[in-house]
Amino acid sequence: MNIQVPFDNNKATLVQGEDIARFLDRFWSKVDFSGDCWLWKCSPDKDGYGRFSALLLGMGKSAFAHRVAYYLVTGIWPKMLCHTCDTPLCVNFFRLYEGTPLDNIRDMDTRGRRANVSGEYNPMAKITWDTVRQVRELASSGLPQRRIAKQLGVHYVSVCLIVNNKQWKEVSLYSAGAN
Numbered sequence: 001m002n003i004q005v006p007f008d009n010n011k012a013t014l015v016q017g018e019d020i021a022r023f024l025d026r027f028w029s030k031v032d033f034s035g036d037c038w039l040w041k042c043s044p045d046k047d048g049y050g051r052f053s054a055l056l057l058g059m060g061k062s063a064f065a066h067r068v069a070y071y072l073v074t075g076i077w078p079k080m081l082c083h084t085c086d087t088p089l090c091v092n093f094f095r096l097y098e099g100t101p102l103d104n105i106r107d108m109d110t111r112g113r114r115a116n117v118s119g120e121y122n123p124m125a126k127i128t129w130d131t132v133r134q135v136r137e138l139a140s141s142g143l144p145q146r147r148i149a150k151q152l153g154v155h156y157v158s159v160c161l162i163v164n165n166k167q168w169k170e171v172s173l174y175s176a177g178a179n
Contacts, residue, residue, distance in 0.1 A: 027052060027068060037090035040065045048088040066091045082107055119168060127154060132168045139163045 030052070032039045040050025042065075050065030064081075069091035071077050082099040083090055090096075099107070108114040115121075120128045131152060138148045145163060149156040161167040 024072065027065075027072065030065070031069075031091055036092070037085050037087045037095065038069075038092040039087070040089045040091050044089055050089050050091065065089075066096055069093055070096050080104065086111060086113060127158060127162075127168070129168075132162055135159055135162045 030041050030050075032041050040052075042050060042052075045051050051062040052065045052068050053062045066081055066083070066088075067078060070081055070093050073093040076098075078098045080099055080101060080103075081096045082104050083095055084097065085092075085095045087095075105114065119125065131154060134152060135148055135154065138151070139145065139159075143151075145159045146156055148154070149159045152159075158167070
């Protein structure tokens with residue numbers, strides 16, 4: 001049986017070759033209903049969300065389990081869902097609401113869930129806070145930026161950006177002796 005599913009203002013088809021009762025049983029049998037959060041029992045993806053093999057055309061072979069649950073209850077295929085419970089494996093449609101990426105970012109900030117990836121917390125960072133402080137101290141003492149770069153083993157452009165408060169702004173007000 002084909003089930004029509006709204007997707008990005010177009011129609012996508014849920015192709016399973018099974019009747020709707022079997023599809024529903026297959027989906028809901030993977031859910032633990034024992035708490036307020038109805039937890040997806042299958043392995044999470046790399047971001048901690050449940051995936052369900054629903055073969056949504058135009059979307060790949062699987063869909064987020066919470067989106068499938070929301071669709072099964074509301075008949076609406078959301079572009080994006082936010083969790084009120086902060087539990088990625090939760091598929092309880094009462095704890096989901098349609099939102100935008102901006103809504104999701106605001107929600108993460110409000111709840112303190114967005115990872116800090118600035119400064120030395122960024123896995124690509126090659127400079128530490130201590131190096132930034134040294135750059136600023138040496139620059140304020142009048143040492144030329146090229147010499148600072150060579151002395152600390154930091155790229156000249158990085159030194160310029162730090163000294164001019166274009167990067168590493170969090171410690172821009174640092175001065176020797178201040179804590």
